[in-house]
Every structure is written in C-alpha cells, then in structure tokens.
Amino acid sequence: MASTTISGLNSGLNIPSIVESLVAAEKGPKEAQLNRLEKATTAKITGVGQLKSAIADLQTILKDMNKAELFQKRTATSSDTKLVTASATKDALAGTYKVDVERLATSSKVATATISGGSSATFASGGTLTVKLGDTELAPVNIAANASLKDIRDAINTQLKDQGVSANIVTDSSTVPATSRLLLSSTKTGSDANLGMTGTGDLAALNIAQYDPDSGTPPVANVHLSVAANAKFSIDGLAMENATNSVADYIEGVTINLVGPTEAGKPITLTVDQDKSSITSNIKKFVDAYNKLITTTSSLTAVSAVGEDKAPVTGALVGDASVRTLLSAARNELANASGDGEIRILADLGITTQKDGTLKIDDTKLGKALNENFESVASFFTGETGLMNRVNAKLDPYARTGGILEQRLSGLNGTINSVDDQREALSRRVEQLQSRLLAQFNAMDSLVGQLNQTSSRLEQAFKSLPGLVKS
Known part of the structure; x- marks a missing residue:
C-alpha cells in the first residue's frame, strides 16, 4: 500500500498514527465480515463434502445388494x-x-538306467529323445553331439516345459566312477499319463520303458518310481x-x-x-453405511451448548433444508412395505430403527429369516421395486453429477471467489483512503506552517512600530 510519510512538525500532530487509526476503522468491520463469511462458507463446503461422501458409500452397497447374482451364490x-x-x-x-x-490321482515319475561317469558323462553321437506321455508322443528333443547328461537334462526342461514334463539328475558318488540316473517327472495325473522315453544312437542308453497299467504286470523297481493313476x-x-x-x-x-x-x-x-454368510455380511454393510449417513447428518446439523456465557457450537449445515429432505425421503423408503412375500419391511429381518435414527440388527431374527424365507429376502432387496433400488433413487438426485449437492458446492465455491474479489476491492479502497487522508493532513500541516510564519512576521512588525512600549 503506497503511503507518504509526514511528521506533523508544523501542527504537532502524530499524523501517521492518526491516518492508520482512521484507515483501520474503515477497513476493520468489512474485513471481519469477509472473514466470518469465508469461515462459514468453508465449513459448509467441508460439510457438504462429508455428506456427499457418506451418500456415495451408501450408494455403493445399495448397488452391490441390488445384484441378483449376490443371492444366487x-x-x-x-x-x-x-x-x-x-x-x-x-x-x-x-x-x-x-x-x-x-x-x-498321481502322476508319473520314471528313471533311466545308471550312466557311468556321473552327470558329466557325454553322448558322442547326439540325436533325438522322444518322450511319450500316455498315448501322446511329445515333440522330439534334439540333442547335440557330445552333449553331457546335464545338457540333456537342460534340453528336456527347455523343450518340454510347456507339456508339464521336467528332468533332473540323481548321482551316486559312492561308486567309482560315480554313476548318475536321469529322472523324468510329469505334472499330469491319471492312469493314461505314464511316462516313457526312447533315444536314437548312443542316446538309447537313456531309454525308459513305459508302464502299461493294463498289462497286469507290476511296475519295474527303480524305473517306475511313481505310477500315474486315477x-x-x-x-x-x-x-x-x-x-x-x-x-x-x-x-x-x-x-x-x-x-x-x-x-x-x-x-x-x-x-x-x-451363500447366507455373504448375504448377512452385505446386509451389515448396508446398515453400517446407512448409520454413517445418519451420524454424519446429525453432526452437521447439531447445536451444542458449551456454557451459560458462551454461544452454542453449531454444525456446518444447521437449518439446511436439503439435509432434512434427504433424510425424510430415505427414512420413508425404509419404512414402506413392499412385495407380497413373508419379508415386506426391514423389521421382518430383525432390522429396527433406534431413537437416534440409526438401524440395529437382531442377528437371531435375521438368521431365521434367511433360513426360512431366502427367496423372499432376495425379492425384498433386489429388482426395480426392491428396497435397494428405491433408496438409491431417493439419494441419486443429491449425489449424481450436476445434482443438488454438486450445485450447492458450486454456489459455495462462488461465494469463496466473491470473498476474494471483495478483499481485493477493499484493499484498493483502503489504499485510496490512506492516500487521500495523507494528502489532506499534509495540506493541513502545510497550511499550519504557513499560518505560523505569517504570525511570526506580524509579531515582528508589531514590535518594530514606534512608540510601542514593551511590558
């Protein structure tokens, strides 16, 4: 804020302090009014947001419970x-x-004959290994010349992993030289899923005879380690x-x-x-969400005394007609009877309204209703005329995009923007007032200085007059 500093030397007045007081007297009431309006509006915005959130939570469970498949589980x-x-x-x-x-049901696991030289033993000619799984012959596994037993294991694991067949090596280090056996395992179970393997060239040393459960002969020990069976x-x-x-x-x-x-x-x-437990859980979610809406609105519209000499504390939406209309519409739907079955009102399910407006569940009565009248419970909650759809229809005008609460928020945000505009206007007006007052006081002080100079000259002139006797 621009200002001109003057000392008040001629008039003897503390002009800056006087101007500051006059400006504050002009600015204070309007600034306090804007602060009160901003605080009240911000509180209402928060309150409407809380109300909208509580409605959204309730609508979520209302829509979930209006799905027929919930009662078909x-x-x-x-x-x-x-x-x-x-x-x-x-x-x-x-x-x-x-x-x-x-x-x-079991899967097949088989082993080759022992291979001298352990896992490092090599097969000079290479060739192909063909694994059979039941009646299915899997794609041949290509083995390079001079491949080791480890290489063969890795090739099988790479090329047959999508068919559920895997390989591993078991080595007996107590023999000299060490001996190893290649093991094949399958993830497929059933009597038609026994493993077998044949190889070309010197890979024939890895042949595994496939077990035939219909042959009447027992599996071969140390070869058919686990037989596939139903x-x-x-x-x-x-x-x-x-x-x-x-x-x-x-x-x-x-x-x-x-x-x-x-x-x-x-x-x-x-x-x-x-699935009665799932229904019970969702009914409890509905009651909890409805009770949250009731407690939220009660808090937002409450007037609480804090002492004889103090003003009561009021909720952000005290006296708000839209809150009363919303609650009235929801409560009316909860009280309305519907359907022609055994379950027509919430009380038939053991759900009653308490003094504070919240709902309470009698678990025993709810369980009995689900056991004896499950289909009637389903029709009471679901469908176009079901309770969930009817309550949601009453809430939707308030919570939907462009609905009552969104319009209300838009209006409140407009008020906040108006407060900002008024503050800017007040700041400009106060700046102009200060400049004007400083100019006026500056002119007054200058005039006082001029009058003082004139008074001094007159006094000197009078003293110079002949015959003037000084007392």
Whole structure:
C-alpha cells in the first residue's frame, strides 16, 4: 500500500498514527465480515463434502445388494478341509453328500538306467529323445553331439516345459566312477499319463520303458518310481474314478478337490447351500453405511451448548433444508412395505430403527429369516421395486453429477471467489483512503506552517512600530 510519510512538525500532530487509526476503522468491520463469511462458507463446503461422501458409500452397497447374482451364490462346505474342499456355482442345488476318498490321482515319475561317469558323462553321437506321455508322443528333443547328461537334462526342461514334463539328475558318488540316473517327472495325473522315453544312437542308453497299467504286470523297481493313476472316491456310496484330484460336475455346479484319503468308514460331509454368510455380511454393510449417513447428518446439523456465557457450537449445515429432505425421503423408503412375500419391511429381518435414527440388527431374527424365507429376502432387496433400488433413487438426485449437492458446492465455491474479489476491492479502497487522508493532513500541516510564519512576521512588525512600549 503506497503511503507518504509526514511528521506533523508544523501542527504537532502524530499524523501517521492518526491516518492508520482512521484507515483501520474503515477497513476493520468489512474485513471481519469477509472473514466470518469465508469461515462459514468453508465449513459448509467441508460439510457438504462429508455428506456427499457418506451418500456415495451408501450408494455403493445399495448397488452391490441390488445384484441378483449376490443371492444366487452357493457355498460348498466340507466337514474336514484337510481331506476334501469344494466350491459351488449358482447352478448347484442345496444338498448334503458323503464323500469317501480311497486314493488320490498321481502322476508319473520314471528313471533311466545308471550312466557311468556321473552327470558329466557325454553322448558322442547326439540325436533325438522322444518322450511319450500316455498315448501322446511329445515333440522330439534334439540333442547335440557330445552333449553331457546335464545338457540333456537342460534340453528336456527347455523343450518340454510347456507339456508339464521336467528332468533332473540323481548321482551316486559312492561308486567309482560315480554313476548318475536321469529322472523324468510329469505334472499330469491319471492312469493314461505314464511316462516313457526312447533315444536314437548312443542316446538309447537313456531309454525308459513305459508302464502299461493294463498289462497286469507290476511296475519295474527303480524305473517306475511313481505310477500315474486315477483318483478313486465315492459320493454317497457310488464308486467313481477321475484322472485329476479336481472333480467337477459329478454333482452339478460343484467342484470337489480331493486333498487326502479318508479313513475307512469315516466319510467327509459336504454341504451345498445358499451363500447366507455373504448375504448377512452385505446386509451389515448396508446398515453400517446407512448409520454413517445418519451420524454424519446429525453432526452437521447439531447445536451444542458449551456454557451459560458462551454461544452454542453449531454444525456446518444447521437449518439446511436439503439435509432434512434427504433424510425424510430415505427414512420413508425404509419404512414402506413392499412385495407380497413373508419379508415386506426391514423389521421382518430383525432390522429396527433406534431413537437416534440409526438401524440395529437382531442377528437371531435375521438368521431365521434367511433360513426360512431366502427367496423372499432376495425379492425384498433386489429388482426395480426392491428396497435397494428405491433408496438409491431417493439419494441419486443429491449425489449424481450436476445434482443438488454438486450445485450447492458450486454456489459455495462462488461465494469463496466473491470473498476474494471483495478483499481485493477493499484493499484498493483502503489504499485510496490512506492516500487521500495523507494528502489532506499534509495540506493541513502545510497550511499550519504557513499560518505560523505569517504570525511570526506580524509579531515582528508589531514590535518594530514606534512608540510601542514593551511590558
């Protein structure tokens, strides 16, 4: 702010202090008014933001619970997950089954004859190795001349990894020279997945005879280390086999995972049912989100006394009509009955309204409603006329893009911008006032100086008059 410093030497006045006081008297009330307006508006912006966030959280769970697939989920529960686990799709029908596991499905592991020289032994001619997995002959593995056993292992691992076949070397260092064997393993299970291998040239030393489970002859010791076999199990006493330990569609919509064999006469109980725990969890999320909206609005519209001699503390949105309208609309929908089933209002689910407006769940009554009237619960919450869609329709005008709250925020931000503009205008007006006052006081002080000079000259003139007698 520009200023002109004058001392008030002629008038004897402290002109800078006087001007400063006059400027402050002019600026103070308006500046205080703008500060109050900015503080109140900022608080309202924060309050509207909190309200919008609480509505958005509630809308998220409302939309999630309005999905029919939520009520179509099924659970498959095992009495012993260390031996059997399971999962179910929406196509699964409720039921209880007894599962016995006699044997898990296994994969094949085989070994070559011993190779003198250990893992460094070389095969001069090179050539190809052909691995057979059941009835499938895998792509030939090309082996370079003079390749070592290690090189062959690496070639198999590189070229057959996508077929689930891997190789390793076991070395017996107690012999002189050391001897090694090449091991092949497969990830594929089932009786038609036994491994075998043939080689050309001097790679024939790595031949492995494929085990035939239908031959009636036992596997060869130290060659067929693990025989591929089907899983053997029974469901409600019906004996079955499967090539893998993941058993799908034996019960429609249910996948059973065999983990370990069961004890004789002690089958695992598998229970397929509606996913009631997921429904219960989502209902609790809905209640929590609704209660958050209620507590948020209560805080924003509260008036709290802080003492006899102090003004009460008021919430940022005290007296806001839009908050009252929003809550009224939401509460009316929660109280309205809908549908023609056993579940028509929230109280039928054990969900009641408390004195402070929040909801409370009676877990026992909710569990009973889900057990006895599951389909009615689903129709109560979902669909065009379901509770979730109706409540969301009441909230949407407030929270959507361009909605009531966004317009409100736009207006409040406009007020903040107006406060900034008024502050700039006040600053210019005060600067002009200061300049004008300094100019006026400067002129006054100059005039006083001139009058003092005139007074001094007159006094000297009077003293010079003849016959003037000094007293």
